[in-house]
Amino acid sequence: GAGVSQSPSNKVTEKGKDVELRCDPISGHTALYWYRQSLGQGLEFLIYFQGNSAPDKSGLPSDRFSAERTGGSVSTLTIQRTQQEDSAVYLCASSLVVAGSGNTIYFGEGSWLTVV
Amino acid sequence: GEDVEQSLFLSVREGDSSVINCTYTDSSSTYLYWYKQEPGAGLQLLTYIFSNMDMKQDQRLTVLLNKKDKHLSLRIADTQTGDSAIYFCAERSWGKLQFGAGTQVVVTP
Secondary structure, three states: OOOOEEEOOEEEEOOOOOEEEEEEOOOOOOEEEEEEEOOOOOEEEEEEEEOOEEEEOOOOOOOOEEEEEOOOOOEEEEEOOOOHHHOEEEEEEEEOOOOOOOOOOEEOOOEEEEEO | OOOEEEOOEEEEEOOOOEEEEEEEOOOOOOEEEEEEEOOOOOEEEEEEEEOOOOEEEEOOEEEEEEOOOOEEEEEEOOOOHHHOEEEEEEEEOOOOOEEOOOEEEEEEO
């Protein structure tokens, strides 16, 4: 696609429920990243994928968070048993490659998650 | 560990130049970036600079990099009201971007 596409754009969920956030990267981009931005906070790295592998998942806050990527394209970030502190904007990004030339990272519009 | 720091707020008058500063600690950073975020929107890549460059100019934007001091700046010439946003500095050596907390720029008439 023309840009990084994320869905849903907005999600309100009840505490304790599971949510899935989807990211469709720019076509041909092999690297995909997930970040979280809480109200008034900076950007917190969660995980990145090179192809379908996740070399760095050090930013996942707890074992309630997981992510997968299939076919080297679409990625899903799953949050189980959501808590109010999970409320944030979840940003997905992609780049052609992980490093070297052509590694410019482009972001989607984000998925706004509110846990009530 | 990696750390990127920015001042949190900048107020500038319309038509003046804005300078946003950033410092980073990872000496292995290969690329440094500036992103812009308007209210309710995602991050828009403004520009980036490779670590072997000192300066990059792109229309109203000038990026200066002092690799020795690990200092990066973004200058916006002839600042307009549409430039009001949060500006994030980020550095990258491999894989993930490490972001600063963002500088909120407010442009006043």
